[in-house]
């Protein structure tokens with residue numbers, strides 16, 4: 056599978072710059088999590104990559120060619136989101152749109168589609184504009200898992216889904232990923248849940264890529280140091296601190312650094328942190344110690 060190269064994308068709406076010089080590479084097969092706070096530009100980025108919006112600068116390349124100028128390239132990309140699939144003037148039944156997807160994509164996975172309709176208990180005789188929010192999401196998910204694209208973008212695929220349906224989604228995603236490896240790029244705010252599924256993470260912060268790494272690397276290089284404030288402050292200046300916290304007289308700093316931690320004094324305890332904590336610390340501006348380069 057050739058990588059999809061996102062190169063120097065800029066996007067402004069009127070005078071407001073929403074995405075600034077976005078570059079990264081999507082390799083396959085992987086499950087990427089695109090994480091970012093509200094308004095950080097995730098949906099805009101998905102829309103630019105999938106030709107639903109035009110960038111002010113930059114391009115998206117597959118096999119060395121800009122995908123927007125290449126129909127074969129564009130067919131390798133699929134975006135499921137909440138605004139584009141559900142147009143207000145669409146009034147047919149769910150089964151009509153599934154039939155259309157089947158006609159449009161000769162390699163549409165009809166067997167998987169029928170299985171997903173069953174496990175999600177989607178009534179295909181419901182008019183598409185009458186689906187509940189959760190079932191609109193389910194319909195989007197079903198199409199996304201069944202199309203034969205190589206890069207599948209899911210913009211908040213858990214929106215409106217109850218806990219049972221989210222569990223079904225994660226399970227079915229992993230099953231189809233194992234059977235037919237391809238690349239999924241999933242934006243979500245449910246970091247703890249997606250942490251069990253994704254193997255790569257891209258962090259978007261205020262319109263810029265703050266980090267792109269494997270989940271394994273990110274967690275291996277992130278940890279908390281807890282103890283006496285003076286000892287910690289004397290020790291941590293060599294490391295990349297992403298946040299700090301005081302509870303009573305316990306002082307904690309959060310570190311994200313590829314350098315090995317050496318000569319840790321006995322008065323300081325090191326403990327692992329989870330992806331959600333890394334995300335919060337990397338995307339919070341509280342001033343003070345919060346973010347300094349070693």
Ligand SMILES: Nc1ncnc2c1ncn2[C@@H]1O[C@H](COP(=O)(O)OP(=O)(O)OP(=O)(O)O)[C@@H](O)[C@H]1O
Nearest residue numbers: 068069073091092093094095096097098099100244
């Ligand atoms: N069509 C548009 N016209 C003007 N501004 C827009 C448009 N689309 C997005 N924006 C602005 O761009 C910024 C990024 O929005 P975007 O929806 O991409 O963020 P997001 O990370 O997906 O947010 P959320 O997590 O809240 O869904 C926001 O400030 C939003 O108001």
